[in-house]
Amino acid sequence: MKDVAARAGVGLKTVSRVVNEEAGVTPDTVARVQAAIDALGFRRNDSARLLRTRRTASVGLVLEDLADPFYASLSRAVEDVARAHGALLFTGSSAEDPRREKELVLAFCARRVDGLVVVPASDDHRYLSSEIEAGVATVFVDRPAGALDADVVLTDNAGGTREGVAHLIAHGHRRIGFIGDQQGIHTAAERLRGYHEAMEDAGLPVRPEWWTMGPTAPERVRAALDVMLSGPERVTALFAGNNRVTVTAVRVLSGLSRPVALVGFDDFELADLLNPPVTVVAQDAPGIGRSAAQLLFRRLDGIVSDEPTRIELPARLIPRGSGEIPPS
Template identity: 50%
Template sequence: MNAELVDRVLASVAALGFQRNQLASTLRAGRRTATVGLVIEELANPFYSTIASVAAEVAARHDTMLITASSEEDPEAERRLVFDLCSRRVDGLLVVPAGSDHSFLRPEVEMGVQVVFLDRPSGGLPADTVLIDNRGGAREAVAALLAAGHRRIAVLLDSVAVYTMRERLDGVRDALDDAGLPPEVARIAEGVADPSGAAETVGALLDGPNPPTAFFAVNNRITVGAVQELWRRGSGAELVGFDDFELSHLMPRPLTVVAYDTAAMARRATEMLFDRIKGDRSPPRTEVLGTKLVWRGVRR
């Protein structure tokens, strides 16, 4: 086209506010939609926001847009979000499962949607999965408390309906079995869902008969609430928490965390998804990332 016609077209584009329809252009050319979906549990939790950030970064390197949605730990919401993303013809899905049955995704997978699960395995659907060693990390954490001489350990957890909670509780039991100690050494407190609930539970346990000398908090939000209450009381009870968290090194009292590389988990899962989108049809595989104990907090 000559320069005059180009100028006229560009002037019309500017006047009309035209935006190119990327989805329509890829469909017309018989290409993929260059979008992938991510379904996580809770955007406010730094663990999940890290996953979203890393997944978006990897997707951008593949010239793909990431659409993120939060199921808020609700299996029905997860199902609705997954179907909504599939209706938008995403090329693939990254899912941190809220439910335990994902067989509903089978027709979508058979139609070509690639799926990778992370942090928790799928139920009823063979798929690539990237996990952390929840059981091994909890086992090491409680073993350290036992080695320090603790025999009254409170375990603070949300719900055993959640895969990671069950695995971490199994790790607690493994540590007790290894030491030849009865299950009663660990006092299990369920239904601890957030920092305020954790603080309240810690307080109640410390005020009760035979108070714990140590606490094992099974996720980062519970750990934060436990730190708050132990610091408020000036308690010397030892604390180990599963999951490292931002500013943990600045907590006002000593604690230990079970740390792992959240970014590495998200990066690996997202790369696995793009391998599948590009044509990898090898059998589904599960990869497990290790953990380690790390000292945190202010030590005097």
């Protein structure tokens, strides 16, 4: 910029004015500066500009895994909102590792991002409270923050599961199984709660061998299914607590002689092409991302009250066939 000013024979401030298209510069001066800019191939360094402006026009997104379809479409939604607000997006995957989450979050804070959208991997976010006080707007997504009262946008996991299980009950099932992810995961616990509530609402008993929580590895799910599907009190329908469980369940159930109904939490591509097509309770990944990002920018613009906001988005039941199979 100094070179441009020298070549055009003007002050730094005038170059700055031309570059930023500020009014009040003679057309003649503009032309001279522009010529110098073109000749020198000058282009403004936004990093320097932003240092002075005291905002970085960027937001950081920390999630489990950028490659996971759910988070991928959530990311895209966050990106779109950020773009609409003139901000660029940093992304990082925590891989469910609390240390990595913290590392990423602090790296973004050190760059002084204007705001953060975080899918919590850690269950203690007190390390963030000083940052938030320092002015980094933060919105948690998919799961609430641990030990910190902060903005959060999530799916109504319990409600969605309740609806899915009620759907099975409405189709005549009375013995329904539930296979969920590990207890410690907030969404998993909420879905389990929804299962119990739906059964209770219908006045149906729940036997202890009908539900189980744990890793979603295929072997574990198969073993759990074996238990549920044997004996005189075996289940006639299954609610799968997430995507991976659903897929394993489809594999196992397709090998059985008598049909077992299935509803899964989380939609997935080609669910309608399977045999039978899989009924699911779908989360709105773009909707969650969009809400979170919008809330973030409302915070940045100081539009929202200081009170932490909690937004819960409904899940949607999509009947496709597997959930409408009657009890055998």
